[in-house]
Amino acid sequence: MITNSKLLRRWFAYFAIACLSALICTVKLPAIATDITFNSIDHREGESSIETSVSPSPPLPISPPKAEGRRQEAEGRKFISPSPHLPISPSRTKGLVNKQTKSFEQQARTLYEAGQFSEASQLLEQALEGYQKQRDTIGQAVVLSNLALSYQQLGTWKEANQAIEQALNLLKQAPKDSPELSAVWTQALDVLGNLQLAQGQADKAVDSWEDSAKLYTQLGDSTRASRSRINQAQALQALGLYRQARLKLVSLGQTLQSQPDSLAKATNLRSLGDALRAIGNLDCNQQDSQNCLGATKVLQESLKISQKLQSPEAIAAVNLSLGNVAWAQRQVALAEEKRAQADRKATQALSYYQQAIAESVNPIQTQAKLNRLHVLVELRRWQEAQALYPQVQQEIAKLPPGREKIYAQVNLAINLRKLSTKNQKTGTFTTPGVQEIAQILADGRQQAESLSDVRAQAHVLQELGQLYEKTQQFSFAQNLAQQSLNLSASINASEISYRAAWELGRIFKAQNKREEAIAAYTEAFDALQSVRSDLVAASAEVQFSFRESVEPVYRQLVDLLLQSAGEELQVSQKAGEKQLQSSAASIKSNQKKLTQARKVLEALQVAALQNYFQEACQDSKLELDQLVTRLGLERKEQKAAVIYPIILDDRLEVIVKMPDQEELYQYPPVRQSQEEVRRTLKKFQNNLQDEYRFKGVRRSGKTVYDWLIKPISDRLESSEIKTLVFLLDGSLRTVSMSALYDGKQFLVEKYSVSLVLGLEVRDPVPLKHESLKVLAASLTDPPQGFEQYGKLPNVNPELNKIKEAGVSLTSIRDENFTSNQFNQQLNQDNFQVVHLATHGQFGADRNSTFVLTADKQIFVDDLRNMFSTLVGTESKAVDLLVLSACKTASGNDRAVLGIAGTTVQAGARSAIAGLWSIADASSVKFSQTLYQNLGQPGITRAEALRQAQLALLNDRRYTHPRYWAPYVLVGAWL
Known part of the structure; x- marks a missing residue:
């Protein structure tokens, strides 16, 4: 039946499975950012140099998934640049203006790549004036597109939208015979898609990148076409369409494999690897599935090409990505309680980061060292971390002023704070004190202010406030957190706002200001809900640990609400007749807070379910x-x-x-x-x-x-x-x-x-016994390679008893129970119940959750594909999925999560499965009684389950709860 591999004790383990922990810095790649380079549009593959522009990780370890990478953070989004203009016979003055305009553009590009977006915008505005004087439509469109990117970085969305709109309008008016028109138009569409996605218009971004990918293909630019496809997959992920995103990435992987080796191919493979990591496809577990594509495999191919072409920068960049994947794999191993494997993956991550350091110069070297420092701190290898952090400080000092340097400073400060906290407990080594850490953050704040970088200011202020909070200087901490909240709200940066609001809530709570704390926590909760799709993604690129940095927001808010509600109930109960009005107000407030507490807890649980399978639930409910x-x-x-x-x-x-x-x-x-x-x-x-x-x-x-x-x-x-x-x-x-x-x-x-x-x-539909159609499949002997699961000698008798119960049964048994045969039978009739009497497993994530057939494993993605023709048709939706076998789930607190998630994948209204090993013999009697009662007048699914459990309880052979208690019904109970 379905086995659950050992999982973490706490049910939000998977939120850390597909993600890197806090502070891991990443190379910002096209998979996450619209990668529009300065290379001329007519460049040829193989001549493009490796992109070394690196996006620093968010300065705090608690940014929601993908929020930094997809919204407003675009360090990896390069300016667009047309191919050289056709020679014109300008006047001497006009030629001077043209030269100066080009100089403005070049300087702006340099400043943008350094993270100095305000200064870059000012120079671009001057360049725009130059092109306007020359009446150069293409030049104006290019500058306006780049201005849109710069404005986005500054959080000035109105100006960004206006700039890209003007750029597209100018291109519509440009001469149709211009040799640059199509190329610039296509890159402008890339910028448009970037802005749309950053502002929550993922559906529009999908269309924009679809158009740009087609145009790049027509232009013969396969490199940029591939990057548009990666970005499109990212937008699909933002919409919760993870299966479509995965399929698009798999298709792209096949396309890239057919291309000749080049640095452009290596870069795109690296971007694809990061995108696969972002949706949790770390390894290729499904050897016989066409939809199998793992980040490790793709990145290793990128590394192979980079080494073949002897590009140190490309080698360093892919080693950095491989280190991030290895660290994510370590999280998977921890979730499955495989300590030895987790240790090996941690060692691999450190090794990859060290190789990236050896092969590169700034900025990759700085980020690789920051990643390595973070891993050492997380592994509690304090002495090594202490030896490394001075080197990191030196590398950061070499970076030019800009957002990248600011974020590096903040990440360093966070790691130093952790080191400092450890040293306060042990006193075994020397670390910077609070004042030195505060000075690092103060330097970052000063840079952010001088650059007019609102986002960076908000990040630094929030972390500086947290430092004051840890030292219980609540007045200073409150002021800094409020400034951070105000700044982040001004640029609609919900992923920063929730942290600042949460910090305010903690400060108020520490000062026993409960109502103020509830208000602040509620603001943090609302901000989290506004980036709900990001939380569902829970990608391997996430720069935080969910259990440490998001789940507590929910739970601490619930805690405060229930404390307050309980006290208000006591007030209402003690009120006398003269205090009836006060009593009524207390009761009303009590109910409001109970309702809110329940809503908050439900939001947390739904996010976990969606994240488990990385699939948004869109059924009518x-x-x-x-x-x-x-x-x-x-x-x-x-x-x-x-x-x-x-x-x-x-x-x-x-x-x-x-x-x-x-x-x-x-x-x-x-x-x-x-x-x-x-x-x-x-x-x-x-x-x-x-x-x-x-x-x-x-x-x-x-x-x-x-x-x-x-x-x-x-x-x-x-x-x-x-x-x-x-x-x-x-x-x-x-x-x-x-x-x-x-x-x-x-x-x-x-x-x-x-x-x-x-x-x-899901809207429940009562079953009718006389018309009940059941598709049942059984497997006595596990397929080759899975002998460890053992035989199930009673599964065929189990199916015989279902038939005897008087339902219409279609069965597939033993060697006939292949994945294709099951798929064909499933789609040939309207089955209300699907009964699987076979081994299987609920693992730590969707990649380790499967059922066995005679020929292969059916993973949950495959299950979704099989049931996909049924899900959209309410009349064909499965009412009940029964997972009956020797081992269904391990009794871990994620077991029910996995069962429910599988139910969602199958489009079923409900499911029956077991919390621990189910005795093969007792399942025969259980199934017989279940189907005798299922759909009978006045008997709900829950009651049919109860009667089957009672049949075992009242049987002397099975009276102990180990036989009847594991069965659970999840979902609609009617």
């Missing part, structure tokens, strides 16, 4: 509250209550939604620390899977029952609730809610149980 209320009114025999437990640092909180009342109910908090809750749940989990710990199961089950159910048990009975729907948090997902024990009965003996991962569910 129904709000959970509406469904529960509707069932309470229309189908009293199916009344459901929703329970939301929330694990916080110092307590467990529970919110309940009842069908017969609008108000949410909040339990008195359980005063157990997060670690105490985790230990209790771990013991419960172990007891559930050990057949000889029946007493332990009841004891642990009673503890968790008292936490989650007992405070509301009387109300559940009086309201005649039939189904309990849980939106579980963290390690609560590792245990079966059906096995909670009230001292006499297990929960499954009283209620049907279902799990959801958000406040919305």
